[in-house]
Amino acid sequence: MTCSDFLKELTDYLDDSMDAQTRAELEDHLQWCHNCYVVCNTTKRTIEIYRDSRLYELPDDLRGRLQTAILAKCHSHKASVAETAPHDASEAGPKLATRPGDAPTK
Amino acid sequence: MGTIQPKVAEPVSEELALVHAAKAGDMGAFEELVRRYDRNVFRIAQHITQNREDAEDVVQDAFLKAYQNLGNFQEQSKFYTWLVRIAVNEALMRLRRRRPERMVSLDEDIKTEEDSMPREVADWAPNPEQLYTQGELREILGKTIQGLPPSFRTVFVLRDVEGLSTEETADALDLSIPAVKSRLLRARLQLRERLNKYFRNRTGGDGKK
Numbered sequence: 001m002t003c004s005d006f007l008k009e010l011t012d013y014l015d016d017s018m019d020a021q022t023r024a025e026l027e028d029h030l031q032w033c034h035n036c037y038v039v040c041n042t043t044k045r046t047i048e049i050y051r052d053s054r055l056y057e058l059p060d061d062l063r064g065r066l067q068t069a070i071l072a073k074c075h076s077h078k079a080s081v082a083e084t085a086p087h088d089a090s091e092a093g094p095k096l097a098t099r100p101g102d103a104p105t106k
Numbered sequence: 107m108g109t110i111q112p113k114v115a116e117p118v119s120e121e122l123a124l125v126h127a128a129k130a131g132d133m134g135a136f137e138e139l140v141r142r143y144d145r146n147v148f149r150i151a152q153h154i155t156q157n158r159e160d161a162e163d164v165v166q167d168a169f170l171k172a173y174q175n176l177g178n179f180q181e182q183s184k185f186y187t188w189l190v191r192i193a194v195n196e197a198l199m200r201l202r203r204r205r206p207e208r209m210v211s212l213d214e215d216i217k218t219e220e221d222s223m224p225r226e227v228a229d230w231a232p233n234p235e236q237l238y239t240q241g242e243l244r245e246i247l248g249k250t251i252q253g254l255p256p257s258f259r260t261v262f263v264l265r266d267v268e269g270l271s272t273e274e275t276a277d278a279l280d281l282s283i284p285a286v287k288s289r290l291l292r293a294r295l296q297l298r299e300r301l302n303k304y305f306r307n308r309t310g311g312d313g314k315k
Binding site for chain 2: 005007008010011012013014015016017034035039040041042043044045046047049050051052053054055056057060062063066067069070071073075077078
């Protein structure tokens with residue numbers, strides 16, 4: 001197995017989605033190829049760091065505003081469907097302000 | 107060397123019960139689905155759009171579209187996968203609006219030098235994320251993933267951050283399984299290569315910048 005062969009199989013190896021024979025060949029390669037060992041290990045760490053990073057978490061205050069806006073739009077859609085049935089409902093409910101500085105909603 | 111352990115999935119039957127109740131008009135059930143997945147949709151949207159306001163709009167529009175089209179949801183996939191498909195489409199649409207000069211497509215399949223085996227491979231520090239404060243680390247990770255093509259970071263966020271399976275990712279993005287695997291490999295290798303300058307072992311070197 002060459003380093004290029006190893007690289008092609010890296011995703012399946014990290015995801016543990018390969019047959020035992022291929023896995024054994026990859027692990028044999030890792031025993032003696034330091035470069036592939038490091039690439040494999042640091043790629044695994046890359047995934048773990050991103051997974052654990054809490055990057056782009058939704059802040060509680062914004063979450064509350066978004067939930068309120070979503071449910072208001074859904075209620076509005078439900079009401080418009082009930083009013084206009086059997087005609088088609090409008091595409092979407094009113095655009096509600098969810099960010100500070102947006103236009104007042106009332 | 108260990109493998110990446112998948113996230114534990116939500117019980118599907120419980121999700122399906124909420125979907126059935128929502129389809130029957132129970133707004134409380136839909137509200138529970140919103141509460142269950144709004145954080146995920148926001149994360150996905152911000153990873154793709156790289157813009158906070160766009161991500162907020164994507165969350166609202168994705169849930170509204172899901173609500174409006176609940177009757178068309180055939181339950182052949184999980185509700186969450188279906189919702190992710192809607193959210194990804196909304197996010198890509200906004201990205202295209204912001205970057206009209208450049209086509210944004212999930213069909214992008216860009217090869218770079220980072221896809222091949224590097225000639226000199228430097229190992230990382232034992233706990234590289236501890237070299238930085240939480241704020242610094244988030245900035246590094248955000249800046250790094252922002253440099254990936256949208257098609258790569260979309261696959262990476264669904265598969266590796268949100269923990270969808272390869273099959274679910276393919277379903278949500280309307281891609282083949284080999285296409286998902288190919289983009290995932292490139293995304294992982296490119297991120298790894300770009301994080302090198304921050305995380306490599308500096309023992310005997312010039313230390314942290």
